[in-house]
Every structure is written in structure tokens, then in C-alpha cells.
Amino acid sequence: MSEGKKNVKRAVNAKIKITGMVLLLIVLFLFLAVRLTVIAVVDHKKYSELATSQQVRDMEITPKRGTIYDTNMNVLAESAVCWTVAISPDDIGDDAEKVAEFLGELLDIDSESIVEKSKEGGKYSRIMRKVDEPTAAKIREFAKTEKIGGIILEEDSKRYYPYGNFASHILGFVGTDNYGLAGLEASYNSVLSGTSGRIITAQNAVGSEMYYQYESVYNPVEGQNLVLTIDEVIQHYLESALETAVKEHHVANRATGIIMDVNTGAILGMATKGDFDPNNPFEIIDPVVLERLEKIENEEEREKAYYAEQEKQWNNKAIGEIYEPGSVYKVITAATALETNSVSMDSTFYCGGSIEVIEGTTMYCAIMAHGMQTFPECLVNSCNPGFIQIGQRIGRQNFWEYFKAFGFSEKTGIDLPGETDSVYYTADQMGIVELASVSYGQSNSITPIQMITAFSATVNGGYLVTPHVVRQIIDNDGNVIENIGGEIKRQVISRETSDRMRLMLEDVVTGFGSRNAYVSGFRIGGKSGTSQKLSSENERAFVASFCVFAPVDDPQIACLVLLDEANSYSIYGTALVGPVVANIMSNTLPYLGVEPSYTEEELLTVDVGVPNVVGMSLTMAYDQMQKKGLKFEVVGDGTSVTEQSPKGGFAAPRGTVVYLYTGDETPQFVDMPDLSNMSPSNAVSTLKSYGLNVRMTGPDNSGSIVVYQSHDPGEKVLTGTVITIEVVDSTGRD
Numbered sequence: 001m002s003e004g005k006k007n008v009k010r011a012v013n014a015k016i017k018i019t020g021m022v023l024l025l026i027v028l029f030l031f032l033a034v035r036l037t038v039i040a041v042v043d044h045k046k047y048s049e050l051a052t053s054q055q056v057r058d059m060e061i062t063p064k065r066g067t068i069y070d071t072n073m074n075v076l077a078e079s080a081v082c083w084t085v086a087i088s089p090d091d092i093g094d095d096a097e098k099v100a101e102f103l104g105e106l107l108d109i110d111s112e113s114i115v116e117k118s119k120e121g122g123k124y125s126r127i128m129r130k131v132d133e134p135t136a137a138k139i140r141e142f143a144k145t146e147k148i149g150g151i152i153l154e155e156d157s158k159r160y161y162p163y164g165n166f167a168s169h170i171l172g173f174v175g176t177d178n179y180g181l182a183g184l185e186a187s188y189n190s191v192l193s194g195t196s197g198r199i200i201t202a203q204n205a206v207g208s209e210m211y212y213q214y215e216s217v218y219n220p221v222e223g224q225n226l227v228l229t230i231d232e233v234i235q236h237y238l239e240s241a242l243e244t245a246v247k248e249h250h251v252a253n254r255a256t257g258i259i260m261d262v263n264t265g266a267i268l269g270m271a272t273k274g275d276f277d278p279n280n281p282f283e284i285i286d287p288v289v290l291e292r293l294e295k296i297e298n299e300e301e302r303e304k305a306y307y308a309e310q311e312k313q314w315n316n317k318a319i320g321e322i323y324e325p326g327s328v329y330k331v332i333t334a335a336t337a338l339e340t341n342s343v344s345m346d347s348t349f350y351c352g353g354s355i356e357v358i359e360g361t362t363m364y365c366a367i368m369a370h371g372m373q374t375f376p377e378c379l380v381n382s383c384n385p386g387f388i389q390i391g392q393r394i395g396r397q398n399f400w401e402y403f404k405a406f407g408f409s410e411k412t413g414i415d416l417p418g419e420t421d422s423v424y425y426t427a428d429q430m431g432i433v434e435l436a437s438v439s440y441g442q443s444n445s446i447t448p449i450q451m452i453t454a455f456s457a458t459v460n461g462g463y464l465v466t467p468h469v470v471r472q473i474i475d476n477d478g479n480v481i482e483n484i485g486g487e488i489k490r491q492v493i494s495r496e497t498s499d500r501m502r503l504m505l506e507d508v509v510t511g512f513g514s515r516n517a518y519v520s521g522f523r524i525g526g527k528s529g530t531s532q533k534l535s536s537e538n539e540r541a542f543v544a545s546f547c548v549f550a551p552v553d554d555p556q557i558a559c560l561v562l563l564d565e566a567n568s569y570s571i572y573g574t575a576l577v578g579p580v581v582a583n584i585m586s587n588t589l590p591y592l593g594v595e596p597s598y599t600e601e602e603l604l605t606v607d608v609g610v611p612n613v614v615g616m617s618l619t620m621a622y623d624q625m626q627k628k629g630l631k632f633e634v635v636g637d638g639t640s641v642t643e644q645s646p647k648g649g650f651a652a653p654r655g656t657v658v659y660l661y662t663g664d665e666t667p668q669f670v671d672m673p674d675l676s677n678m679s680p681s682n683a684v685s686t687l688k689s690y691g692l693n694v695r696m697t698g699p700d701n702s703g704s705i706v707v708y709q710s711h712d713p714g715e716k717v718l719t720g721t722v723i724t725i726e727v728v729d730s731t732g733r734d
Contacts, residue, residue: 031435034515049231062156065178066223068171070232071268071471075162077185077278078169079178082158083136085127089118091150092150095692101149103127104140106135130158159185161278165285167235170228170270170416170469174277182225182281182314184469187417190475194223207393217650224481227472229266234259237587238269238559245563245580246273248271248708253541253564256317256448257580259588262456262555264486266413268588272317284309304522320418322445323543326529326573327382327734328368328455329441331547333390334379335404335458335501338492342393352390355385357436366530367733376504380511382528382734384440391439399435400427405492406454407464414467415484422446441529448545452560454492455547457526458501459555462493464711506552515699516728519586520605521596523552526581528573530734533565541565544734546577549590556702557592559584569677569707574732579707604629605653607695612648613641613660621660629654638662644692645720652722656693659720667718674713675706680727689718696727703731 068077085103094097096118102110107128117125131139136153159174166249172183180189194359197220242255259269274286284290289309296302315321337343353369356362370377378386388660403409403424411419424444425434437443449467455466457589468485475481480490493501505525508514517526526548533541545562549555561580563573570576590596608628615620618634621641625632630652636642643661646652661667670690675683680700687694698704708726711717 004185011065030201038720053539062178063196063220064157064222065159065174065194065227066192068184068192068228070228070230070235072231072347073227076167076232077159077161079157079159080132081254083131083133084129084154084156085131085136085139086154086701087114087118087125088123088150088152088385089125089126089654090123092118092148095146095148095150098146099148103139106138116729124152129156131656132158141419163275164279165275166239166431167230167271168278169272169318170230171278183316183416187415188470189225192223192226195221196696197221198418199640211213221253222476225474227471227474229261229268229471229485230270230469231268233591234588235269235271237591239271239273241580241583242271242273242561244575245561249563249566249568249576251563251566254317255561255563257559257561258318258448258452259557259559259584260452260456260467261458262324262549262558263465265453265456265467265504266471267467267469268557270316270318270469274313275367276313281314284313286313295310299416306412316416316418317448317564319414319416319447320420321448322422322447323418323564324442324445324531324533325545326441326449326526326531326543328451328527328529328545328547328573329444330379330382330387331458331501331505331527332402332406332454333387333439334375334504335493335497336399337375337390337394338497338500339402340394340398342398343375343390345375348372349375349378349383349386349389351383351385351469353385355388357388358432359434363436376507379504380507387440388436391435394439396427396435398429399438399599400430401701402492403444405464405490406457408444408450408454409487410451412449412467414449417450418578422450425587426666433689442531447561448560452547452558454556455549455560457492458494459498459505459549459558461495462491462498464489464492496581502552502555504559505549509548514574514578514732515701516574516732517546517582517591519582520602522550522551522585522589522594523550524585527580528734530572540571542571544571544573544575544576546581548585549580550585551594556594557588559588570730572732573734575728575730578732579726579728582697603656605650605696607653610646610648610650610652610658612644614644614648616702618660618662631657632660634660636662643667644724645718650722652693653695656722659691666721669716669718671714672713672717672723673709675709675725678706680704680706683725683727687723692717692721693722695722697724699729700727701729704729
């Protein structure tokens with residue numbers, strides 16, 4: 001081939017190569033153009049967010065959670081500043097070991113785990129949350145002194161409950177993220193939680209923050225605050241009484257109590273014992289439960305049982321568990337009978353100790369054969385056969401309609417989480433036997449909050465109200481955002497029926513079997529109840545309860561107390577729970593400003609202040625004692641008082657013997673006798689023989705026994721000391 005042809009061929013090949021390269025470049029350019037268009041237009045948001053995430057650091061600022069107050073603005077739950085401790089592995093460098101050792105010891109965690117985190121790389125690795133300010137200050141001082149970077153402190157907030165396990169089932173608790181997990185903390189979480197803030201800071205290519213280049217701060221919005229209907233003082237009375245009852249009667253399945261304003265539905269007190277400390281909600285605080293758990297040898301079974309006990313202690317028994325109310329429900333049956341004109345106040349019913357409901361099914365009276373009795377006497381006597389006959393007169397359809405009207409077929413709507421449904425017979429499910437048993441409070445299972453709400457309707461004029469524990473939502477300046485409560489659902493019975501029920505319920509408390517709930521100076525009405533837990537393996541598993549209200553002539557509050565599986569000297573509500581509600585009402589009514597009105601007989605035992613007569617002549621001392629209605633006994637041959645017992649200023653019942661010592665005589669000590677299970681008369685005579693005075697609470701009936709004495713047997717006590725004894729009518733039946 002000639003040289004010319006070769007040159008032509010080379011030129012053509014070069015041209016082809018150039019053309020190919022140009023075409024390739026054009027294709028690449030078109031591809032890049034399309035790709036850039038996709039990035040810049042189609043996927044703009046995606047890559048913009050990615051770029052921003054690489055160029056800025058976004059930190060959340062936790063808002064301060066709202067405060068929970070009682071009705072008198074006492075703080076029950078509040079948030080305080082705390083700190084999250086973290087490290088920046090990329091910045092901590094050669095100081096990792098030193099930092100790990102310091103933080104491990106200070107925070108009581110494994111230092112090796114901190115070393116491992118420092119090796120992971122990155123700008124942030126959390127070490128611990130909810131660290132208090134004094135601890136955070138030590139960390140700052142350490143970093144400053146040692147000139148160490150890479151330790152991060154982020155502001156957070158921690159929830160505090162200043163009274164520990166006080167009102168724990170109402171308040172509930174929060175998780176580590178400050179989100180409400182139980183109680184009001186859960187049901188009002190959106191109100192309390194507020195809105196998080198943010199700090200957005202620019203950072204360079206290696207991840208270091210450039211604070212002066214770019215920073216935006218979005219402040220958090222603090223949560224709003226709750227003002228409760230709960231009164232801290234009344235709540236204390238309730239919890240103290242329940243704790244004593246649980247210990248005294250060895251209650252196996254917890255106790256619960258509710259105090260409610262009968263007219264508005266405001267809950268003044270609500271408690272369940274045992275309970276938990278919302279500051280440490282995952283810990284079981286009941287020592288009896290802990291001892292039982294420790295005896296479980298299998299680790300897996302023990303862990304499972306521990307979780308079950310946690311769930312149980314968190315459950316608010318007042319709204320989250322059902323029970324058969326027993327004879328307390330006779331109040332509702334009686335009100336239904338009157339309202340439907342099924343009976344009159346003069347209607348009579350025969351009790352022979354039992355009644356054959358249908359052939360082969362006999363039901364019994366808990367007490368005795370009452371014989372012929374009027375309708376009010378049926379309630380006072382708590383007669384099962386009488387109420388079976390009353391239920392038959394009402395009929396299953398009317399019974400069912402008023403069961404619904406009193407709110408037992410629906411939740412009350414209380415503003416707490418965890419309210420459970422009742423279990424009951426409808427009209428078409430009730431046969432003769434079922435109607436008989438539900439008439440005196442068996443077979444249908446309800447919640448305590450349903451019972452006290454319906455009970456309140458029978459005495460407040462007939463109005464069913466919605467119970468509530470929150471009174472107001474307020475902001476941080478005290479401005480009211482929302483008022484809550486006071487909703488009347490419907491009028492269930494007439495005022496006339498309600499008036500009759502109040503008087504009958506007062507007769508129950510002052511009459512046979514229920515005087516354990518009587519409080520001197522106050523008109524109280526109520527009804528006790530006992531129901532057997534047929535589903536329990538324990539044949540002696542009973543629920544003992546008592547529901548009362550006061551004052552009879554102007555109802556203000558109702559109180560329901562329930563002991564689940566008590567193991568004591570009796571199984572009955574009137575014997576076990578009567579003294580508990582009497583104790584609660586004797587404290588609560590004066591606190592609410594209800595003035596006592598004593599009969600002449602009651603005035604003889606009312607406490608008076610013992611005058612201080614030391615240094616006085618005997619004549620002057622006699623005069624002072626007589627003015628107070630106190631007796632006296634002189635010890636010694638002197639003419640003036642050198643010592644006295646009880647001492648001046650001490651509160652003692654009228655008729656107390658004050659020992660006046662003269663000359664060289666001084667008070668003597670005696671050994672406190674054991675009064676357990678004595679009759680009141682024997683206890684009083686025993687104390688007098690020891691030179692001791694007595695203050696007695698409870699009914700002085702033929703069946704009463706001493707169940708409590710203020711000083712232990714064998715204890716050394718001064719002659720003249722006033723010994724408080726509590727007596728109960730142990731023969732009472734519900």
C-alpha cells in the first residue's frame with residue numbers, strides 16, 4: 001500500500017476516534033445534566049436534608065413538665081433541671097481512660113463500658129440520663145481542671161414526687177423520656193408535657209461545631225399545670241387509716257378507699273395500699289411481697305412473678321378492679337324499690353333465717369331469723385331474705401333499668417386511666433335465682449368508684465355525677481385554662497326518695513350492728529357489706545367494705561373503704577371497716593368545718609383541756625377541776641399541788657381522774673395490762689384498778705371487744721395516764 005493511502009486511512013481512523021470521543025463526551029454530558037437535574041429538582045428535598053444533616057448538629061431541648069398541685073396548691077409532682085452525660089468519641093482522644101475512670105466512679109457505672117463507647121467514633125455517645133445538678137457540677141469542674149474536651153452535658157428535666165408513695169395511684173409516674181406512663185401523668189400527658197425546643201448549630205467538614213457561623217435556638221414551651229380536687233390533708237387521713245387497717249387485719253389482697261364530694265363528684269382522697277413510690281416506680285416497696293419473691297428459687301419464675309407484682313402495685317384498685325359489693329348494694333336496691341313504688345315505708349317482710357327462692361335453692365340470712373319487719377328495718381338489719389323479697393317486688397326489668405340508671409353498666413368516666421368495666425346480669429339473663437342474689441349485692445361485680453358514685457346519688461337528692469380528680473388546668477402565671485368537673489349525668493331518683501334514704505341510712509349506723517362507724521357529735525349514715533369471693537381458692541376469702549356519708553341533714557362527703565381478703569377476728573365489713581371509716585370521718589369532718597353537735601350523753605365523754613394546777617392550793621385546784629368536769633384524787637398530806645397527772649394542757653375526756661400530788665409524793669409507774677379481747681366494762685374496770693384513765697372509741701355493746709390499746713402490754717406508764725382503747729362490735733353481720 002502506498003504511503004498516501006496509509007495517511008488517508010490514518011486520518012479517517014483519527015476522525016472516527018475523535019467523533020467517538022465527542023459522542024461519548026456528549027452522552028456523558030447529557031447523563032450528568034440529567035443527573036444534576038434529578039438532584040437539583042426531583043430529589044432536591046432529599047439531598048438538601050442530607051446536606052443539612054452533615055452541616056448542622058440538631059439537639060433537642062426537653063421542656064419542663066407541668067406541676068401537679070393539690071386543691072390548696074401544695075406541690076404533689078414537679079420537674080427540676082437535670083442533665084444527660086455524654087461523650088464525643090472523636091474529641092476525647094487520649095483522655096478516654098481518665099474520663100472513663102472518673103465518670104465510672106462518680107456515676108457508679110462500669111468504666112470499661114465508657115472506654116468501649118470512646119472507641120466507637122462519632123460525635124455523640126450517651127453515658128447516663130437524669131443526673132442531678134451537684135453531680136453535673138463535679139463533671140464540669142473535672143473537665144475544667146483536667147483541660148479535657150469531649151465531655152457533653154445536655155440539660156434535661158427530672159420528675160420529683162416530694163411525698164414519695166403519697167397519692168401514687170392518682171399521680172402515676174413518667175418514663176425516662178418524661179412521657180406519662182400511669183395515673184394523671186398518663187391521662188393528662190399532652191397537657192403536662194409541653195413542646196420540645198431545639199438548638200441547631202453549624203459544624204465543619206470534620207464535625208467540629210462552628211458556633212459563630214450559624215446557630216438557631218428554638219425555646220421549649222413548658223407544660224401546663226394541674227390543680228387537683230385532692231386535698232393533701234384528707235388524703236393523709238385516708239392513707240394513714242388504710243395503712244393501719246392493712247397491718248392490723250393482715251389484708252392479703254390490698255385495701256382501697258375513696259372520699260368524694262357527693263354533690264360535685266370531686267374526689268377529695270383516693271388511695272390503694274399497698275402502693276409504690278413514683279420516684280422509683282419499678283421497685284416493689286411491700287416487704288411482705290419482697291420476702292415472698294425471694295423465696296422463689298427458679299430465676300425465670302421469680303422474674304415473672306416480680307413483673308406481675310409490679311403490674312399489681314401500679315393498678316389503682318379503686319377504679320381498676322371489680323368486686324361483689326355485698327350488702328352495701330342494698331342501698332341501691334332500697335332506693336330502687338322506693339322510687340318504683342314497689343314498696344312503701346310501711347311494707348313488711350318476714351325473715352325466718354332463710355328463704356327458698358326456688359325448689360332446691362335456699363338462701364340464708366347472715367344474722368338470725370328477724371321475724372316480721374318493716375322495710376326500713378330490713379335495711380337496718382341487713383336482712384338477706386327481706387331484700388330477696390324486695391327484689392322480687394321490683395322485678396328484673398325495673399332492677400335492670402335502675403342498675404343502668406345508677407351507672408353500673410358503664411364506666412364512670414373519671415379522668416384517670418385504667419378504669420375497668422363491670423360484669424353483670426342483664427334483664428334477659430336474670431332468672432329467679434339471679435334476681436335474688438343481685439338484690440342483696442352478690443353476683444354482679446362492680447368497681448369501688450361505681451359504688452361510691454351511685455351511693456352519693458342516693459343521698460344528694462338523686463343526682464348521678466361524674467367523679468373527677470382534676471379541678472383546673474392553669475398556666476405558669478396562674479391563669480385558668482380550663483375548669484373541670486361538676487357534670488351531672490342525670491337524676492336517678494327523686495329528692496323525696498333521697499331524703500328517705502338518708503334517714504334510713506342514719507338508722508343503720510346508729511342501730512344494731514353498724515355502730516362501729518358512729519362518730520360522736522356527727523350525724524353519719526351508711527351501710528356495711530361483706531361478700532365471699534367464690535372464684536378464690538381460699539374458702540375464707542372475703543371482701544369487707546363500708547360506705548358512709550355525712551352530715552345526714554346536709555350531705556357533703558361520702559367515704560368508701562374496702563379490705564380485700566382480711567385475716568382478722570372477723571370477716572364482716574361492719575366489724576373490720578366500721579372503725580376505719582369512723583376514724584377517717586372523725587378527722588375529715590372537723591377539717592372541712594362541719595361543727596359537731598353533741599347529745600347530753602356524748603358531752604360527758606368529750607375531751608377537755610386539763611388545767612395546770614401545779615403550785616396552786618388544793619382549794620383552788622379543786623375549783624379548776626370542777627369547772628372542767630374533771631374528777632381528782634389527792635395523794636399526800638400537803639396543802640398545795642406539787643405535781644399532777646395527767647399534766648396541764650393535756651386533752652382528756654370529761655370525768656377523767658386527775659391525780660394531785662402534794663408534799664413529797666410523786667407519780668408512780670405501773671405496768672400496762674393487756675386488754676385484748678376484753679369487754680369494754682372489763683377493760684375500764686381493769687384500767688381504774690391500775691390508777692389509769694380511759695378514752696374509749698367505738699360502740700359499748702354487749703358484743704364489743706377491745707381491739708386496740710394506745711400503750712403496749714407491760715409498758716411502764718404513769719398513774720393517771722389516759723389510755724385510749726378502741727372497741728368494736730365483733731358480733732355485727734352485714
